[in-house]
Amino acid sequence: MGTFRQAFTSPLFVWQSFRITSSLTAMGVIARLSMWLTLGFRLIVSLLTIIWQGYGGRVLSMVLGIIFGVVGFWLVAGWLGIIGSAEGRRRVFGIEWGRMQFDCVLVGILAGHVGVLVSAFYYIPSWMLSFAWWMLALTILTFAMIATRPSRDLS
Numbered sequence: 557m558g559t560f561r562q563a564f565t566s567p568l569f570v571w572q573s574f575r576i577t578s579s580l581t582a583m584g585v586i587a588r589l590s591m592w593l594t595l596g597f598r599l600i601v602s603l604l605t606i607i608w609q610g611y612g613g614r615v616l617s618m619v620l621g622i623i624f625g626v627v628g629f630w631l632v633a634g635w636l637g638i639i640g641s642a643e644g645r646r647r648v649f650g651i652e653w654g655r656m657q658f659d660c661v662l663v664g665i666l667a668g669h670v671g672v673l674v675s676a677f678y679y680i681p682s683w684m685l686s687f688a689w690w691m692l693a694l695t696i697l698t699f700a701m702i703a704t705r706p707s708r709d710l711s
Contacts, residue, residue, distance in 0.1 A: 573641035587659035590666040591636045597669040598632055601676075601689070632693060635700035636662070644707025653702055661699050668692050 576588045602625035609618040639662060645654045672688045 573637040583656065583659045587662040588640065590662040591640050594636060594662075594666050594669050595629070595633055597666075597673055598629060601673065602629065628693065632696055635696045636665075638700040639696070639703045642703035642707075646702070646705045646707050648702050648705055653705075658699070658703060665692065665696060665699075668695070 574588060574591055576585055576592075602621070606618055606621040606625060609621050639658050642653075642658045643655065645652055647653070668688075669692060672685060672692065675688070676685055
């Protein structure tokens with residue numbers, strides 16, 4: 557189990573939790589792939605946003621997009637690393653969380669990112685897409701906070 561400080565001060569911690577071979581179960585491998593794909597989707601959307609801002613001649617928006625893109629990518633990678641490395645069982649708000657539940661959360665987070673990316677190609681107002689994008693980041697943060705809770709024997 558990782559801590560918030562460990563996730564952001566030790567790149568090795570984050571890298572180890574993203575290793576696909578770190579899990580022996582099929583769901584674990586799918587969860588690790590979901591982590592990679594989530595980061596990939598976030599990177600693609602950040603790059604497209606920066607290009608769009610630059611194409612429109614909005615230099616300040618482009619510079620801020622680069623800064624927020626880099627910081628956001630780093631934060632989300634750390635939070636996903638925390639979720640991916642969670643071990644043991646913990647009870648939060650009366651719900652028991654274990655490795656299987658965190659793996660399902662990672663797949664659900666990927667599904668949310670795919671939904672936002674697909675919605676961007678339809679007539680959806682940009683403020684709705686931005687709102688959904690930030691809510692996905694807050695969802696990742698919430699589950700990272702749950703994953704940092706101390707695990708305990710619940711039997």
